[in-house]
Amino acid sequence: MIGNKIKGLGEIVLRVNDMESMKNFYSKTIGFELMYESDNYTFFKIADGVGGHTQTLALFAKNNTTAFGEELKAIQQKNTTLHHFALEIEKLDYEEMLILCKKSNIAYVTEIFEWVKWKSIFIKDPESNIVEFVCYDPEIKTTHNNT
Numbered sequence: 001m002i003g004n005k006i007k008g009l010g011e012i013v014l015r016v017n018d019m020e021s022m023k024n025f026y027s028k029t030i031g032f033e034l035m036y037e038s039d040n041y042t043f044f045k046i047a048d049g050v051g052g053h054t055q056t057l058a059l060f061a062k063n064n065t066t067a068f069g070e071e072l073k074a075i076q077q078k079n080t081t082l083h084h085f086a087l088e089i090e091k092l093d094y095e096e097m098l099i100l101c102k103k104s105n106i107a108y109v110t111e112i113f114e115w116v117k118w119k120s121i122f123i124k125d126p127e128s129n130i131v132e133f134v135c136y137d138p139e140i141k142t143t144h145n146n147t
Contacts, residue, residue: 007050012085013058014129021126022059029104030131032057046087084122084130091135097121114142 016022032044046055101108109122117140121133
């Protein structure tokens with residue numbers, strides 16, 4: 001099985017219409033470290049990965065092709081299956097993230113997932129991709145059993 005060989009998430013790639021506004025959001029608002037940029041690509045460090053690999057968020061300009069050389073369709077929600085992506089944060093940073101959202105006038109939604117003891121904050125980037133900040137909280141009480 002391939003699944004038991006996976007050690008983490010290596011990269012998230014978003015196709016973008018406006019590279020400059022997306023680059024500013026992920027570098028200045030989120031605070032990701034810029035690793036590499038060109039006219040067509042921007043790579044940010046999310047975290048250290050496994051075995052020296054860096055976990056990255058990559059922004060691809062809309063005129064790129066797939067890894068198989070296929071031409072991509074226009075960037076529209078109906079052309080993607082992406083719902084959102086989640087970034088792990090420490091439980092201690094959860095309240096600070098809420099304060100930062102409020103101070104920066106970033107609209108957000110919170111949700112608690114009792115079954116897995118997660119607390120989440122959801123925001124949108126400039127192109128309406130949903131970004132989740134999630135932490136594990138062992139103090140969350142489970143009110144029902146899903147087994």
